[in-house]
Amino acid sequence: MKITILTGSNNLHGTSNTLVDEFIRGATEKGHEIKRFDTAHLNIHPCIGCNHCGMNGNCVFQDDMPKILDEIETSDALVLATPVYYFAMTAPLKASIDRFYSRTGRISRKRLKTAYIMTCWNTDDSTVEPLITHYKKLVDYMNYEDRGMIIGKGCGTTTMMPKHFLEDAYQLGKNI
Numbered sequence: 001m002k003i004t005i006l007t008g009s010n011n012l013h014g015t016s017n018t019l020v021d022e023f024i025r026g027a028t029e030k031g032h033e034i035k036r037f038d039t040a041h042l043n044i045h046p047c048i049g050c051n052h053c054g055m056n057g058n059c060v061f062q063d064d065m066p067k068i069l070d071e072i073e074t075s076d077a078l079v080l081a082t083p084v085y086y087f088a089m090t091a092p093l094k095a096s097i098d099r100f101y102s103r104t105g106r107i108s109r110k111r112l113k114t115a116y117i118m119t120c121w122n123t124d125d126s127t128v129e130p131l132i133t134h135y136k137k138l139v140d141y142m143n144y145e146d147r148g149m150i151i152g153k154g155c156g157t158t159t160m161m162p163k164h165f166l167e168d169a170y171q172l173g174k175n176i
Helices: 015-029 065-073 091-107 125-141 164-175
Strands: 002-007 033-038 077-083 113-120 145-153
Touching: 002 015, 002 065, 002 091, 015 033, 015 077, 015 113, 015 145, 015 164, 033 065, 065 091, 077 091, 113 125, 113 164, 125 145, 145 164
Parallel strands: 002 033, 002 077, 077 113, 113 145
Antiparallel strands: none
């Protein structure tokens, strides 16, 4: 299986990316091909709603997003990973997801398997519920198939992260 991963953290060694690394380890052991994009370290403009693309064409911006969308078009699975920054997913990941608009006609036709990896400092459900709702709505709208979520509450730093989340991410990678 070909898996595209979009991460949203600026911290390449932070909690969400640590879980992504474990996911990749599990998926690689199963023989899956991985393509990872760390969106916070790429040139991605936010969608401006101009509709130049018509939901099925080229965006007006010439940035890194077309290569991400090309990968998604040829993938079997899509993984989104983000830490919670001020009660939301990170801006780079959100900007990337907003740019899915330009290829909605092509990338929503495939029945992609998806997974969601999220980490946050807080341990209460009210912090993560809006992000879970957003992910589920995206999966539903795009006609994707959710294969699992890692909701890493209490993961403010890698040293305070409960160890079971590492195993959960590894197993999700093996079983996607």
